[in-house]
Amino acid sequence: MNCELISVGTEILLGDILNTNVQYLSKALANLGIGVTHHSTVGDNKQRLLDTLETAFTRCDIVILTGGLGPTPDDLTKETCAEYFGKDLYPDDRILEEIESYFRLKNIKMPESNKKQALVPEDSIVLKNNNGTAPGFIMEKDGKIIIILPGPPKEMVPMYCESVEPYLRKFTNEIIFSKTIRTFGIGESAMSELVEDLLEGSNPTVAPYAKSGEALLRVTAKAENEAEAEKLMAPVVAEIEKRLGRYVYGIDCNSIEEATARLLTERKQTVAFAESCTGGLCAKRLTDISGASEIFHCGVVSYSNDIKHKVLGVKAETLDKYTAVSEQTAKEMAEGVRLIADATYGVSITGYAGPGSEKEVGTIYIAVTDGKKTAVKELLTGHRGDNCRDYNRHVAASNAFNQLRMMILSE
């Protein structure tokens, strides 16, 4: 059973929108064992959408469309899909009432244009939208299935989980199950060479890839059920872990911060951050994780020398003699914030995030302390120029989490 995803919206073709829907749906469908063979994006243009549907159904059984369900005249996904299947649209009073009540709850009068969202293709299954006004639809004809979902992720994701996944489950008898092995501190090529022979396997398959300065391996098995898949994958995963050793920070773990948070939680320890160039990114990434309050109580963003001195207690002499971007300042920042927060570990980051082509850009100092010893590392990202800022900040924060992880593991 194959599926294609069609994203509808001129705003995507113009680059106004980062299309997160296809990533979400691809992952969700892979877990169901439904292969996604193509993604397409097409503008708010009826003929092009019809052509894209036509092409898609020459090579797959299910097409999932997102976007183009809004109240404005250029929203035409529902209308075009109904035409493709030769179906009429009719107004549905129950849906109109739901849309009206959505606006009443927010104490807003329903704009006239929203009435269009209560039009339903005949013979379709209507999918309730609990987070917006546009319902979704499932249409079936001659073995072809069209699923239409709203574009905004906050509406699309719950609708997929509540209505689409239960619907699709009946079509799958084999699941694809995969594990992602995440590493830190080794490149994709070097990692691949260490496991080269394992990349030849067929069930499970092992595939390397790189993402945001990290190298990953995805192990994927096809089986009737999860237990069977686990049994196929276990020896391969164990072998990879053995070969990659301390580079592996997590399996089925979303990020280096999550791996580090797990270690802290297990040990009932806490961390505090003193951030300069990352400007709150470490704190933000750790608190992206629900429940972070168990392991994190305090972060200080010290974006000036004055705050480094006054709030974190970095000595004025240190700042004068070595400057704000130095091993010495990093050390005192980490030690200072640990004391303020009364935390198990203090972590600091100070550096030049850029942009700029000066040789200092990309030079970052990271310190981790447990109150007895402090480890300071110099990180040279090698990234300068116009687009380096996000990368340098991200990689600096990731390295800080990894450096903390290493200290936790060494204790």
Next chain:
Amino acid sequence: MNCELISVGTEILLGDILNTNVQYLSKALANLGIGVTHHSTVGDNKQRLLDTLETAFTRCDIVILTGGLGPTPDDLTKETCAEYFGKDLYPDDRILEEIESYFRLKNIKMPESNKKQALVPEDSIVLKNNNGTAPGFIMEKDGKIIIILPGPPKEMVPMYCESVEPYLRKFTNEIIFSKTIRTFGIGESAMSELVEDLLEGSNPTVAPYAKSGEALLRVTAKAENEAEAEKLMAPVVAEIEKRLGRYVYGIDCNSIEEATARLLTERKQTVAFAESCTGGLCAKRLTDISGASEIFHCGVVSYSNDIKHKVLGVKAETLDKYTAVSEQTAKEMAEGVRLIADATYGVSITGYAGPGSEKEVGTIYIAVTDGKKTAVKELLTGHRGDNCRDYNRHVAASNAFNQLRMMILSE
């Protein structure tokens, strides 16, 4: 002149990668006046890539492919495109030397597999990769143009800017120029109704859309040059600004934080953040902007009552009587951090980001103070359930920036 983007990589179809390349390229091509009519994603599969190329060239002149230039055997974009144009690949010593020197600089031995990256399709223009090992290529045949770029954005983006944009400029004689008018505090439908008649225009066009809790209007003109386009757009933009009034926070401004930062910079003022549920997100978003150190010196992430009391000076009685998520605590947090930072404004956020279905989730208090008066607002995001955390944190931070913007403008 039309263009299609083809992203190559099974990892994208599996949902492992968020495809940011298509957004970047779409925006860049739109600015050149090159229309992007389709995006496609296809896996690491030669036949499917050949079919996708075939389909693309039935409807466009230029195809830009990203990804599949890596050193592993499943990377086959270059090989497939060469086959499509009937060209051979030959090893290029100069490129091999560049790849070897890339590894030498990092003090790593070049893995044998990287040699594949020095293979060049005959008659192609080679695009130097200053940020990785895989060169890009431009191939022309019978009026068709194929441009192949590496998948990692940190390699793709500089290569596009340095080599592809200058190459494409010669094909455009008309540019598409657009302005995005960003609003805060009004929904997409309500905004659209206020400018309904303007949505009918053809040059410039006006199109509404919604993004991350904000409503935007894109005004787009086609003209021979920028000055001509500006002249076409000016009266429409002025009319929109007049009708939407204080909802408009910026034109051609990337975000509410950027709009707020501009106001602070113009006035030579500073802001300090005290963040609870947003956990550093305000500080992070403000310091995403290069040069933020002029207007921001200090942020405190106070993720526990103890830190709110000890670092920010929130009274113990306030926390006891009203709890950490209250107007009163928000007020004292904002006032406290302003004093610590000696800033013009103090901004605080405290609330329940979730996830969870309890009725408190989505309740957030935001305070802004200038030292004389403090404005506190209750924000009810209405988002609970499993996927609410990112949304609630994002919207809370955006509202904090907007509330600060409103106070700055009122002074």
